[in-house]
Amino acid sequence: MDISLETACTLLTQGEVVAIPTETVYGLAASIAHPQAIAKIFTLKGRPSNNPLIIHVADIEQIYPYVTEIPPHFAELAAYFWPGPLTVVLPVKSSLVPAQIRAGLSTAAFRIPQHPLALKVLQQVGPIVMPSANLSGKPSATQPAHVAQDFGTHFPILDGGSCSHGLESTILYYMNAQWHILRLGSLAAEQFESVLGYKPPLHQGDKVICPGQLHRHYAPQAQLLIDQELSPASIGYVLGFSDRTYPDCKIFSLGKSDQPEEIAENLYEVLRSLDEAKIQRVWVDNDFPQNGLWLTISERLVRASCSSPFIL
DSSP states (O other): OEEHHHHHHHHTTTTTOOOEEOOOEEEEEEETTOHHHHHHHHHHHHHOOSOOOEEEEESGGGGGGOOOOOOTTTHHHHHHOOSSSSSEEBBOTTTSOOOOHTOSSSSEEEEEOOOOHEEEEEEHHHEEEOBBBTTTSEEEOOSSHHHHHHTTTTOOOEESSSSSSSSEEEEEEEETEEEEEEOOSSSOOGGHHHHHHHHHBBOSSSOOOOOTTTSOOSSSSEEEEEETSSSHHHEEEEEETTTTTTTTEEEEEEEOOOOHHHHHHHHHHHHHHHHHTTOOEEOOOOOOOSSSHHHHHHOOOOOHHHOOOOOO
């Protein structure tokens, strides 16, 4: 159900949950001033309680009251990448951030989104939590129709069109005297080098510190087969690229193989289309670079399959 900006803000201040667009994906938004609305998000999504939420704010000044420590280069990262698809995990005052938001951890994640509608909501409502607007574990929503597919046509949605980035924010965390990537996202590791002087490494660990660290995630019902020794023709369906040929197969095209930004924008839409077409198994063409934005795309495809080496 399409709603206006004014209605979205009113519902949020009344303790309701609303779908809000960002430049990355649509989010299920709730004001941090309403614990019952935050709890409703977990229920709606079927989200595990040990999976923390991201606090979205309108400007950096709204973050400082919550945190106990500011890591090195935080201000430089914020100045360069915000508003935008960067999330930063910081140590916080537990008395000010409800435990359900931070999953009982001593840290919380913060982001300033770039989408103009999201910023207007934040300016009027104040800080909100906003996980992706999809059923837990399923492909994220990058269009209003995706939200309606998961939560019904009567669910309130602030329509901001298609999301331009199509992949979630990159999440950084400072530990052991340097920044680490907790979740690969729309910003590649190489993009941080000009600010930090190094590429933050991908953190490997078994503790959930931020969203997107669950084993199988972003997954359609269809089984993704990332095995280049398999014959695509033996499967009959290919998740691949528009500028490549796959004989005797129906192709679900992600876009051109030299356009990672296009692929990222289309990824979740195409994964959802597999289920709409009732495809049970699809062969995945993963013959592409394993760096930059391509690394995030590869990680999302592997997590959407049944065998993920990206265990954080």
